[in-house]
Amino acid sequence: METWLTQIKEGNKRQIARLISRMENGDPEKEKWLDALYPHTGNAQLIGVTGSPGAGKSTLIAALIRLLRHMGKTVGVLAVDPTSPFTGGAILGDRVRMTEHALDEGVFIRSMGSRGGWGGLAQATSEAVRVLDAAGYDVILIETVGVGQAEWDIMHLADTVTLVLNPTAGDVVQVFKAGIMEIADLFVINKADLPGVSRLKQEIQDLLALSKHDAPWHPPIIETLATEEKGLEDWWEAAERHYAHLRGHGLLVQKRRARIEKEVSDLVFSAWRERFKAKQQAPRFRRDIQDALDQRISPHEVARRWLKEELRIETQFQADPVDD
Template identity: 60%
Template structure:
């Protein structure tokens, strides 16, 4: 067993931090650590927090952490931030907002960049969650950057997904257009002291009447004011109620099984792409790229020929 694996299973916070660094930077020991950790995972509650920018997700997560700690629940947070175009790292906006918990040994917070994942969650996010699960966190909060594909991708990791909206931002219409209605297990109207809260709740209720009228689970709507900590007990009560629903219906096991199957395909897709990309860059395909750039050939034919050559080498 790798030394870092032993440290994580012993509850060593530096070991967990080191493992996530190995994951982000694709160190050689990465796969060994993840393979060894896998049998020790599956116990934490995985909660996705997503929604549009400006809805107050980070402040909400900060307050929720505080509430969970009063219940003696250990918390891990994976906050997916935009990737810096200069360093490739996360911009750490969420870490700045959560400094209140920096010295709490029952809280582990890590910001991760989207790392060129086409607007969605980095493939490393799931692995970081797995590290925190093995490390012993009771609850892991996965906060997305809040734009693009990441809002949908979090559904492939979390057991329960909360979509955060705020009054006056046109959030409900954007959420429904983007298909967020389909992934939300509960809605949180944050900044509920602002004008327009009632209107927003009515809009969401009306959309739920249309989209979830015969569904076995109707997403509840919770009001919160994260600036002064209001609504956290209600929010957590609804999360727990959804988790109970998942257990009683067998959906919990179904979701996790589906997530694992999807993860296998994601890993295959990512590794095949990396190998193909390396072959293109170093395997003498410059001529095809130059021909397309000069418009002497269409990109579809060139791509098909590159794939055929690469596939022939690997079979």
């Protein structure tokens, strides 16, 4: 086995950090490394943690790390901020709260930002998960802020998704609207000493009745007070119960299959898109675009021509000359 791979498998934190960075930066060796890592993955339990900014996710995660370390488990954390294409996630102030674990050999924490645009963030996170998985971390926590396409894709990397809410926030309907409710396996009501807990619980239950979940799993609702380390055991117990449920019903392998399918189709797509971009420089394509700009043909007609002639894809609709 190559030296770098041995070092990763031994949990060498410097090597792990370097490998993730080099992959993030699109190193040409990347695929080779991912191929080599792949047989050593599949052992970590992947927990997603999402919720609004200010819900207390980082405090919760810091407290959960303490609990897991106490139980003898090693923990990797990927804190993903899809809104920071410029900063690479570096200014995530909440990271500071986790620094107490920075010197612990059994904990690896990393921020991920969308340097290369939103689309690539889920892919980069998936690659980082694979590195941490091969490095032997028992539990990998994936944290995202807010709701949106990127967060949704990222949460699909996890086996168990925890949605963190606050009794006073009143954001449940927003969360429901954004489809996050459907991917949440557990609900954590953090800051459960504030008024409104029972109302929020009722709201969650009402909305859960409207959304699809893999029966017979009923997402539990857990109350925590992260700042006082209350409720963490309940959260972890629920996560373990969900993981056992996934394994017991053959759902874990189903999730993994779906994840592989999505990864393959994203990889194929992005390679294809690169090729199409190159073709767009061809004189023939420039002419078609110019014709569309001059309103002689429609953009749809240009697309149909390209699908037919270059990709041999016939679309249902047959082209007519545009009428005036």
